[in-house]
């Protein structure tokens with residue numbers, strides 16, 4: 001059987017923002033897949049097992065088995081999906097807009113999320129709420145300015161793009177760490193518009209196979 005006919009397998013954790021980005025891409029592109037939940041807290045973290053290290057040596061989710069290869073890093077996964085399953089498009093045709101989509105995506109996935117991820121907060125210890133708030137606030141102040149120039153209905157113009165797949169899970173983290181979103185009307189408006197879309201709803205942390213009963217929507 002050709003590799004393309006085998007269903008992709010996503011290693012995911014319900015409230016990992018990086019996993020959610022990939023779930024949105026899969027949903028938007030209508031790709032059916034199986035999920036293997038990796039609980040980042042249970043038993044000291046299932047991502048740290050020898051078994052999972054074979055899947056992703058970096059011991060992080062998400063990872064996607066697809067077309068005979070295993071990919072990690074959410075943006076690399078999304079770009080692969082974009083190149084092999086181009087409809088609907090997540091990177092604009094216009095080169096300047098495409099660069100802006102990548103800029104906003106990197107702003108979040110390199111400039112904000114890694115500074116407040118689980119491994120960092122576990123090392124930070126009791127100041128973790130303040131730490132997460134600091135880096136999300138810092139990143140959102142700049143992002144709000146950037147979006148004033150790039151946004152239409154969504155982050156870049158009026159088409160849903162990879163930047164939007166990064167934005168919504170990061171706003172979810174901001175809410176989780178009790179960041180005041182009032183100073184970011186553009187971020188808040190775009191987030192609200194995106195959450196109306198089915199792909200963002202079915203992929204939501206409250207609706208995953210591994211979502212605990214008390215957090216299910």
Ligand SMILES: O=C(O)/C=C\C(=O)CC(=O)CC(=O)O
Pocket residue numbers: 015016017018040041113116117118173
């Ligand atoms: O507290 C937990 O349940 C464990 C881990 C996460 O949610 C995921 C992260 O902290 C990384 C992130 O998405 O930013």
